[in-house]
Amino acid sequence: MTTDRRSAAWFQAEGRNGFIHRSWMRNQGFGPEVFDGRPVVGIANSWSELTPCNAHLREVAEAVKRGVWEAGGLPLEFPVMSLGETLMRPTTMLFRNLMAMEAEETIRANPLDAVVLLSGCDKTTPGLLMAAASVDLPAIMVTGGPMLSGKFQGRDLGSGTDVWRLSEEARAGRISAADLAEAEGCMSRSRGHCMTMGTASTMACLAEALGMQLSGAAALPAVDARRFALAQASGRRAVEMADDGPRPSAVLTRAAFENAIRTNAALGGSTNAVVHLLALAGRVGVQLDLNDFDALAAEVPVLVDLMPSGRFLMEDFAYAGGLPVVLRQLGEAGLLHRDAVTVSGRTTGEETEGARCFNDEVIRPFAEPFRPAGEGTVVLRGSLCPDGAVLKVSAASPELLRHRGQALVFDRIEDYVVAADDPELAVDASTVIVVRNAGPRGYPGFPEVGNPPVPKVLLAEGVTDIVRISDARMSGTGYGTCVLHVAPEAAVGGPLALVRTGDWIELDVPARRLELDVPADELARRTPAPRPEEDEAPKRGWARLYTEHVMQADRGADLDFLTGGSGDPVPRHSH
Secondary structure: OOOOOOOHHHHOOOHHHHHHHHHHHHHHOOOHHHHOOOOEEEEEEOOOOOOHHHOOHHHHHHHHHHHHHHOOOEEEEEEOOOOOOOOOOOOHHHOHHHHHHHHHHHHHHOOOOEEEEEEOOOOHHHHHHHHHHHHOOOEEEEEOOEOOOEEEOOEEEOOOHHHHHHHHHHHOOOOOHHHHHHHHOOOOOOOOEOOOOOHHHHHHHHHHHOOOEOOOOOOOOOOOHHHHHHHHHHHHHHHHHHHHOOOHHHHOOHHHHHHHHHHHHHHOOOOHHHHHHHHHHHHHOOOOOHHHHHHHHOOOOEOEOEOOOOOEOHHHHHHHOOHHHHHHHHHHOOOOOOOOEOOOOOEHHHHHOOOOOOOOOOEOOOOOOOEOOOOOEEEEEOOOOOOOEEEEHHHOOHHHOEEEEEEEEEOOHHHHHHHHOOOOOOOOOOOEEEEOOOOOOOOOOOOOOOOOOOOHHHHHOOOOOOOEEEOOOOOOOOOOOEEEOOOOOHHHOOHHHHOOOOOEEEEEOOOOEEEEEOOHHHHHHOOOOOOOHHHOOOOOHHHHHHHHHEOOHHHOOOEOOOOOOOOOOOOOOOO
16 A cells, blocks of 8 residues: 555544545445546546537546556546637637636645546647646646548538638628538537647647647547547556656656647647747746747748648558658657657657658658748748747748738727628728737737638638638638737737837748838837727636736746646645
8 A cells, every 4th residue: 555645644644534535435326346546537528518529528537437446446536627629709719717726726736646637629738738737746638639621512611710711602692501501510520629730639739749649649530449448558557657757847848839730830730839838938947938939940841731830630640650640750750859758658769760641742751841941930020020920831821921912900800890891891802801819918818819700802802711820720621821929918018019000010930020011110119009998907706816916928928927837745634
C-alpha cells in the first residue's frame, strides 16, 4: 500500500476524516477494496450537448475508465466547463481562461493522483492543458477526434471552410437556397469536431506534438474504434503516471513548444495556435514570444494538403498515417527535438521512428511539399501593429501579399456585416477593410470575426478576396488575406484606434511589415475613435474580471494573475 500519494490524505486517513471521505463515496456502490491505496485517476470531461464536438465524450470516458480499472486504479469522472464554439456568445474565447481556472481548482481540490483530460472543440483543448500545466499533476490528454468527411452532391464537404465558401456563393447567387439547405444536413454527419485543419484539429495535433497525448491519437475519426482503444490505453498509462510521471512541467519544455510551432507550420494549422501556445507557455514559465513563431517556422514547408489551405480532410490525414508521419519527416530534416519527453514515457523520436505514409498526396514528402517553407503563419510588425499581428500565408491570395490600399474603417463587426450587403458600398478590390474593437478586451473576448465577408458588390464582380485587418481572431477553418491579432488592440489605445477611412495602409508580407501611411504629426493630433456605447466595460461577473485582467494577444490573452503554476499541494481539510 502506497501512502504518499495525494489521494492517501483523503482515503487512507484514520478516524473521522477517513470515515467521511470513504463513506460518502460508498453511496456510488464502491466496495471497501477501492480505497486500498490504489492510484486515483480523475477524468476531466468537457462533455456537453451544448458542445456538439464533445457530445460523445461520455463514451470516450467509459473507455478511459476501462483502462484505469485494468491497470489497478480507481477512475473518478468529473465535469468541467464545456465551450461550444458553434453556439456560445459572444465568443468561446471569453471563457477559455475561466474553463482553465475552474478545471485547475477542481483538480487541485480533489483526491487525485493523475488526471485524464477529455477535450475536442477549439477552446476545450488549450483550456484543459492550461489547467493541468498550472496544477502540474501527472496528466494525459485524450481529444475526441474529428468527424467523418462531409458528403454533398458527390464531393467532400469540410466543416467551417465550406460554410464560408457556400454561404458566399449563396450571397453571390451562384447556388440556390435549396442547395445550401441540403448542404447543411450533409456536413456534420458523425460525432466529433471539425474535420478540416481548423483550430480543433490543430490543437489536437499540437497536444500530440507537445507530448501530452499518445502518439497517433490526434487524427483518428471520433467514431473509429481505434480512438476508444487509445482512450483505454490512456487510462492504463494514467495509472502508471500517478507514481512515475512525467508531470506536465517535464513535458511542456521549450523544446516541446518549438516542436509544436514547427508542427503547426507543417500542418498549415490555425492562427489560433499562436494565442493558445503563448498562454500555455506562460503557465509553465517557458519563455516564448511572438517572434518565435515566425523564426521557428521559417524553414518549415507545409507538408499536409488539408482544408482550408488544401483539398483533403482529417479522415484522409488519419488514413495516410496521421501526425506521426509529419513528426518523423520533421525529425529527419533536423527540425524536431526528437529527445523531447512525452506522456508515454518515450521520446518523440522513439514514438515516431517507424511511422509510415500511406498516401503521399495527403502528406507530401519533405522534398516535395504542398507549399514551400514560410507559408504557414507569419508575424507582422510595423506602425499599425507595434506589438505584432499574424497572417496565415497558405490561406491568403498570393497577389495580395504585397498590397497598398485605402482603409474603410468599421468600429463594430456588426456594422460591417450590414454594410457588406449594401449594393452602394464605396469599395473596390484595392480597399483595405479595417474592423476594430474586437480584440481581447474590446469585444470583450477576442471573437473569430477577423475574416468578415467580402462585400457583395465585389462578389458580383468576381472578386473573392480582399485585404482585411482587425484586432480579432479568425476561425482555423477560415481563409482569406486576413491580418489578425493586431496588438495593441484598439480598445486599449493601439494605433488601430487612430485609423480613419481613406488612410493608406501598406501590407508587405515578405518583409513582415504592416504600415499605416499617415505622417507622425498627423497621428499625434488624432484622438482614438470613441468606442460604441454598447461596448462599454462590463460591470459585473466573469466578464468584468476578464476585462480588467486579460493580457493582449501577443501574451496569449491569458489573465495576468494566472501566469505561472501553483502546483498540487493537498488542500487543508475542514472536518
